[in-house]
Amino acid sequence: MDSSMGGVDGSGDEGTHTSHKGKRPSYKRLSSAQTAKLEKFIKECPHPDETQRRQLATEVGLEPKQIKFWFQNKRTQIKNQHERADNTALRVENDRINSENEFMKEALKNMLCPSCGGPPYAEGEHEHFMQKMQLENAQLKDEHDKVSRLLARYLEKQMSQPELQQTVIPITGSTSYDPPHGSSLNHVIDESLCLDQSFSTQVIDDLLLSNSLGGVDVEKPFMLEVATTAMEELVRLLRINEPFWIKSSTQDGKLVLHRESYEKIFSRTKQFKGANIHVEATKDSGMVNISGIQLVEMFLDSDKWVNLFPTIVTKAETIKVLESGFLGNRSGALQLMIEEMHILSPLVQARKFQFLRYCQQIEDGQWVITDVSFDPFQQNNSPSRSWRHPSGCLIQEMPNGYSMVTWVEHVEVDDKIQTHPLYRDIVSINMAYGAERWMMELQRMCERFAWFYVEKIANHGFEGVINSLEGRRSVMNFSHRMLKIFCQSLTMSGNLDFPHLTMENNSGVRVSIRKNTNLGQPNGMIVVAATSLWLPLHYLKIFEFFTDEKRRAQWDVLSCGNPVHKVAHISHGTHPGNCTSIIRPFIPSENNALILQESLTNSMGSYVVYAPTDVRTMNMAIQGEDSSLLPILPSGFVIVAHDDPNANLGAFDNTNVDRSEGSLLTVAFQILACSPSGINLLNMESVAAVNTLLTSTILKIKDALNCSNLE
Secondary structure, X not given: OOXXXXXXXXXXXXXXXXXXXXXXXXXXXXXHHHHHHHHHHHHHOOOOOHHHHHHHHHHHOOOHHHHHHHHHHHHHHHHHHHHHHHHHHHHXXXXXXXXXXXXXXXXXXXXXXXXXXXXXXXXXXXXXXXXXXXXXXXXXXXHHHHHHHHHHHHHHOOOOHHHHHHHHHHHHOOOOOOOOOOOHHHHHHHOOOOOOOOOOHXXXXXXXXXXXXXXXXOHHHHHHHHHHHHHHHHHHHHHOOOOOEEEOOOOOOOEEEOHHHHHHHOOOOOOOOOOOEEEEEEEEEEEEOXXXXXXXXXXXXXXHHHHHOOOOEEEEEEEEEEEOOOOOOOOOOEEEEEEEEOOOOOOOOOEEEEEEEEEEEEEXXXXXXXXXXXXXXXXXXXXXXXXXXXXXXXXEEOOOOOEEEEEEEEEEEEEOOOXXXXXXXXXHOOOOOOHHHHHHHHHHHHHHHHHHHOOOOOOOOOOOOOOOHHHHHHHHHHHHHHHHHHHHHOOOOOEOOOOOOOHHHHOOOEEEEEEEOOXXXXXXXXXXXXXXXXXXXXXXXXXXXXXXHHHHHHOOHHHOOOXXXXXXXXXXXXXXXXXXXXXXXXXXOEOOEEEEEEEEEEOOEEEXXXXXEEHHHHHHHHOOOOOOOOOOOOEEEEEEEOOOOOOOOHHHOOOOOOOOOOEEEEEEEEEEEEOHHHHHHOOHHHHHHHHHHHHHHHHHHHHHOOOOOOO
16 A cells, blocks of 8 residues: 655755645655555564664665654554444444343243243232242241151151051041041041052042142152152163173173162162062163154153053053143153053063153253152052162253163062063063163164154055055054054953863963954954964074065965965165065955055064955055054064073973074964954854964964974
């Protein structure tokens, strides 16, 4: 940039100014070379001394005084530029702050309380509100102290009957409370307050969920205390491996609880007494294809919970929601639930829990879901009593939309009826209901959900059958419900004994009869028959045999020995075996028959579930109609690896068989014995028919797999 210099001669003496009085001073414009030299120098030294000015004047061809004035002018110019830039920046910042201030004022006007959704208190009401809150806090503190004393007795020792009497009576009200004669409570008082099974369910519910003391519910802080204590324990078990968790030398390095280290930190009273008590405690982790908050919402909805674990949870119900949690993250949610679980085979005992589920967001994007049994009156009298110590999972959201889940399962079981020898090893090494099974099922189902919402997936050459997204989703829902019905049928809740069907004749066949009136299944008496056996084959080989349509005629009675054709295929996972199929058997006399099949596999178990249906019913699902009420009655197979060469396999003990690898196969069939109008006509012919179907199918399977030499 060129610069002009005031005073041509640069002398600046008084005489010159006097002689030119009244005239504009002359200017001398610097050359570009002079300007460049001065600009470079001022960057390095803005305030040169006299010696530097003389040297610089010589170099650029100017007077020292001209150099001095140039530097003064340049410094002033730079200062003005900086001030203008600062003023501009301050003006922009001021505008931004004013805008934020206006926005905050508007937000304050429309602010709502996050807990109740109402407007905030006015300034004049704030003091009154604080006084009210202090009174409520004092009342809650007093209530907390009372419940803590009750909790201490509940957790540390079994109450004697007099202690329990003193605990229960104040909950119902004053000591003068006299219920009407004949009521359940009055009956208990007449019997010296022996709180056993004579307590009606209604009285138990009243004591736990409805009674109050001084207008404040007692059970809620009691339950919250139990849940909070359990969560504190669970968080430590989730976040810390050693010394609590060690790698098992017999279970492929899976994490199992080190009892001594655990009991040093957490004192725990045994819930059951007897010779058949065992404790299961396992830990596992993995990535799942779902967001954290979606997973939390599923865990807190009992219907979604059953759908999330169809091969484990057969029934779940929320008894009471004590806290719903904050909107948006569900932190603080607390609810009392019941849950029934069953897996793999009727030979494995089902489990039932009544428990508290507590959700807490411990960090941004991190939740802990805590489950702990809550049954103060010990109402669980099932053949396999179960108690869930603090269990649950840590959910951590990942940036890619996935979530990291760490799972801990810690239960105590009293098996009054010992597990059948076929499955005893699977139960004893925590494969039955351990954390690994929960994690694998969660990963499979989350992957299935992801594929459910994909708008277009590979059709595997089955174009033209299912053309719409709605149709694909309806068929997937149909097959998922079929899988749930099948798994529920394996519990054999209506198990009956038939003396003339001896163990020798039916090879261990178990038969159950149930009356169905639910929508979505045929109405009438349904006979379920199932058996389990060991085969000296890898589980994947057996799974591939059942899913190969070219070999289906070797075992499926629905094909009548004829070949079948797969007309539709819907993948719902990266493993090719995880899919839904629609199969048409080539039966010359029947053009209306179709088979819906759901197959899934992982190292913890494989399922092939199928059911006959007709073209009209299947077309309704394919066209995207609601499939939740379409009738279906599934049968199927469950395969689980069992490679222990020393397993006690009972009747299947054959010294000529290599047991270095093998599998347990469960085969189950369901048939409609009679319609509702013919229920009274049910006889042993129906039972014998399903027994014959099952045993003949087993013989066909053994023959096809070259296992006929097994006794």
